Amino acid sequence: MKRGSAVLAVLLWSTLALAASASAQSQGRISDATQECINCHSLITPGIVADWQKSRHAQVTPAEGLAKPAQQRRISVAKVAPELADIVIGCAECHGMNSAAHPQDSFEHNGFTIHSVVSPPDCATCHPTETTDFADNLMAQAYANLMNNPVYAMMVNNTNGLAEFTDSGFHHLPADDTSNADSCLACHGTDVKVTGTVTRDTAMGEMTFPVLSNWPNAGVGRLNPDGSTGACSSCHTRHQFSIEMARKPYTCAECHKGPDVPAYKVYEVSVHGNIQKSMDKSWNYSAVPWTVGKDFTAPTCAACHASELVDENGETLAKRSHRMNDRLPWRIFGLPYAHPHPIKADTTAIVNKGGLNLPTELTGEPVSAFLISNEEMAERQRRMERVCAGCHSQQWIDGHFDRLDRSIETSNSMTLQATKILSSAWQEGLAQGLPQGANPFDEAIEMKWIEQWLFFGNSVRFATAMGGVDYGVFADGRWTQAKNLQEMADYLKFLRASQPQAEQKK
Amino acid sequence: MKRGSAVLAVLLWSTLALAASASAQSQGRISDATQECINCHSLITPGIVADWQKSRHAQVTPAEGLAKPAQQRRISVAKVAPELADIVIGCAECHGMNSAAHPQDSFEHNGFTIHSVVSPPDCATCHPTETTDFADNLMAQAYANLMNNPVYAMMVNNTNGLAEFTDSGFHHLPADDTSNADSCLACHGTDVKVTGTVTRDTAMGEMTFPVLSNWPNAGVGRLNPDGSTGACSSCHTRHQFSIEMARKPYTCAECHKGPDVPAYKVYEVSVHGNIQKSMDKSWNYSAVPWTVGKDFTAPTCAACHASELVDENGETLAKRSHRMNDRLPWRIFGLPYAHPHPIKADTTAIVNKGGLNLPTELTGEPVSAFLISNEEMAERQRRMERVCAGCHSQQWIDGHFDRLDRSIETSNSMTLQATKILSSAWQEGLAQGLPQGANPFDEAIEMKWIEQWLFFGNSVRFATAMGGVDYGVFADGRWTQAKNLQEMADYLKFLRASQPQAEQKK
């Protein structure tokens, strides 16, 4: 399209769009800059404009938000800048306001300086407490904790890299960035950098844009071009940013439903999950604070791990927290054994006696120097129990946590047995792993070992923690744990039997 | 907290709570005893009080329930005691009314004698027919049928017990009560007994409570401290006891979604399940009786197995029944083969010619003396067909049941082939099982055999019975059945090859 006709089109479309974008709530309170964005984008990307129009951002100004009683506020800043106070928060505000902090990815766009990748520091303009909390989160470091840990990086390579079968065995190729971004890093977050610029012929004429590496991505631990870490949009989905959506378990399920971390699968068949699915037509997912029994009658993920909960008398059961492990003493996600939570969000410094960057020894012993103390564990459990006590008696709660202790103990034991079998394989040279200085994750018996803890140990513990019965039994649970162990032992025998004859005599 | 301040707190809280608990429907009809419970518990466990306030129990008195036409009644008692007739049914009624029948678990609590574990005989005060029906159910005996059957008990032990790997093989440890309660018995029900008392420092001051073994639990075949069996709350979830929820398939999914009994997974992808998920916004899940086509347009689990169904002219399609197999001729859950339903709910007396407590021989032949007759099977099928006929022609119905017959026949055959392979392994001493007097469930090839019937045979049959296509093909269906059989045959060869040389010469 030629520049001239493009400009004409904009003028025509603008008139239509202006009418479309006006709504009762936002009328007259949309900034001029945002209105200019909308004028074109209601035609270029109409879906996100319409989506935003349904958002609270489009309907409430920061001043109105601040006027609410503290417990009902959705923003945590004490005071907003005067130029923001009385407008609704639109395109230009999030994508254009903090340009100075975005030296790499800001660019000129129709007379405005904007950036594509809105980052936690941008959100912190109005939501500083949430942003600070979030930064203390393991999830905020999900990129670094995976990719900068040499142990896990080997596993990433074996998962996403190609293997070529030859007569003399496999030739493993390193994983490429595109596959990593499409696989592990889709949840963990990619490393987004500006790598150049590109000029495109758009409906508005020729335009120049920065080129972003590993884009698109909304992974929770994303490395942003402004140097910050994390993506609020990972859970607060663009562009409606609905608290209703963030509180529904489907948001968490995006990354927490696989066999490695079956949280949502477990929740779905738990009593809590059944109540949520069966009865939530009458729930109010948007109320702040969130009143137990009145607004909702069974916890979702958010209720136990993040939301501000009160009872009908306004008593607080749980403080809002975006540090998702504030109420979690144990990290039941075994690496390879369940262990007390790490002290710091960045876990790359953790190293065990064997020199591996793991929070436990291969024998199961926790690497205590890097993990929270018993006192901190007790305090976190106390906080979680306060949530349980919204509906359950102390005896109920005690019984529940006794089971969790035992579940951690037994699943860790079953991981230890699998580790013994793998050690035998390594020692006998039937697989090439740690003793040989080889990748410990790329042969079949090694991968069976990984599934013992990553899939089955985790499944057993998540099932106990959240009451998803079958995931503790037949669906990757205790049954599968027992079966995989037996199969590993047989596999060891089969590997021995399939060695060349000379080898077999050893 | 000291006693004095606790009492003061109660007084203050009571005032607030009193206001909170009053609702239009329950105003003036809550018993004094229940009101006292609410006064404290709206602060101690506010979620369940609010939940109960939304329940029918909180809004309708037994007298009002009895005043309805018979077909619309939710209670089956002919007449209620005068002291119950005109109050709503709250905390004190269920937890305090039948203390004499609860000699073990009743205890003094703030001037009231109450018990924690409400049991079917308590519910029978108003719902005697439902309770009696339920007692005839396999599910009501789910604890005993599993734990008191020596064959199944071995499988429980192998699933939940630890295995220790040593150079000379595995050392198996018996399963502990905590793991069993957290695993199989979470659905089957635990053995709940009073084992002592405990004094706790509560928000209301020091209080003494009975200690309950294997608590918490809402498993369907729970052994209760009052000597009764079963838990109505397994499906009628506390404390809303919503018929809407019991009729939704998510309730059944709590225990019927695993690979062993994939009923809900199958339902979800069936045409019925699609209609339910897509169209149920306009359904009335609470109407009694439940009108086909008007209140709902596709059956849920409850429609086929439990609910009172009528057409718009009031003609009955199905009688309400809490004997869930009233309309089921076959037990498609193979043990190890699908077979006619057992005559009695308690199946522990069943013994086959081989002396095993199984409803079939290892050859597949049913142990007929303990199973329903052909006549009874025909009668049950007739009842189910009456439900199908609400929407389907007789030719459609006949075609459906022809497929079920064939599905039972073929999946049983595929189980028989797997059994032949396992028998070879036992006979050759490659695994230690029945001929050796050893646990037949704890080695890899044995566990592969179990999955042949428990996972794949069941999946094929459930898929046929309910129309969940892929569960009869690639998702644990015929494909997986065929593949597992091939793998078992190869496994036999691999076990032979991995025997010590001397052994191989045999």
Place this chain on the structure above:
Amino acid sequence: MKRGSAVLAVLLWSTLALAASASAQSQGRISDATQECINCHSLITPGIVADWQKSRHAQVTPAEGLAKPAQQRRISVAKVAPELADIVIGCAECHGMNSAAHPQDSFEHNGFTIHSVVSPPDCATCHPTETTDFADNLMAQAYANLMNNPVYAMMVNNTNGLAEFTDSGFHHLPADDTSNADSCLACHGTDVKVTGTVTRDTAMGEMTFPVLSNWPNAGVGRLNPDGSTGACSSCHTRHQFSIEMARKPYTCAECHKGPDVPAYKVYEVSVHGNIQKSMDKSWNYSAVPWTVGKDFTAPTCAACHASELVDENGETLAKRSHRMNDRLPWRIFGLPYAHPHPIKADTTAIVNKGGLNLPTELTGEPVSAFLISNEEMAERQRRMERVCAGCHSQQWIDGHFDRLDRSIETSNSMTLQATKILSSAWQEGLAQGLPQGANPFDEAIEMKWIEQWLFFGNSVRFATAMGGVDYGVFADGRWTQAKNLQEMADYLKFLRASQPQAEQKK
């Protein structure tokens, strides 16, 4: 029931039914023939009558449909016959109107000539464009493409046929029609023919009906007794035919949720799927055309593959199409490798250099003569990108499709490695496959090879295409792909080791 009393019953019931069937919208506009159907069937099959009464068919006449602006029409015929124009479309219209075109399956029924199996040509009376589009669909040929392809037919046989274990190996039996209809053909469609007649004693007295082979079935590629192919009711579920339902992903999930084609599982955990599940209470699934951002805020299957999409200014983003691959360049469902879409819906003519009826060689090379050109691929991608652009920038879109290209490339490579291992097994005689002229799908290592592409390759590609992260990693994704490959290589060694001694020396 005797004829006399049956007739009396009809008279009584008719009176009741007449009242029941009258509704505000359909009053006076139901044809006399349909009213007669309803009079009995509101008693015989009340569910489907009530279901139909909720349908648009029962509430809008063709003349009213035609009076709408073109973009809002749900019928594509230019003009309807006068006798149809002003009545609502009921039982007699669909089941009785085109009797002449149903010489095989028409029969006399209470004075009317009707047929049970309503076929696409029947629907074409009002919906000709949709019917024509649909006929160009791979799905419309789903029966023939599976059963008439000798390669796939071998796989059907191995999946659904019985295998008998004997000392000398397996004896494979061919699959029977009943099992096929209950398994693969439940989705693909069965071959429905009239095979005779049957007389039944019904509530209306003795009646004669045609006997239909392989009935019931609503598979998408069904062979109908009128000689036509396909079943509209596969997605437009009887008898409400709700566009809301067809647009919800649960409809597609009926056949697209298994491990072979995990589209719905992937969608469910994608951002799109999360938005749909979390926010759809406020969506309008019934609007025609469907407005992005206003009616819905994330695409369902229908949005990307079938529906007419517009923005709020009425600009078209996508034309309605029942050729589901109109916007799909690649067939990511590998056979065994992902490849450009076939040119023709009927794929039985495709043959590769090796003489197999497959769209790729066993080396991965596409059989180009039968597949769409690069130009056609580009055009289809352009159409799909127009849908993406409803919400996403071009950079976002380009990044997405770069990943899809790489995902196709890498998953195809991992299939190739597995193929090399299988070739080794065949060459060494460790399995009997193509070189031996044997079924290449019926031994364990062959079935492991099939899962490499049919389950894991497909899962990786679907996960990339739709953003369902874990299905590209741990849930049958890259992890499983890598593990299965390692296991296949070990399996080859185990097979070698388990050969008789003489054989091992080779």
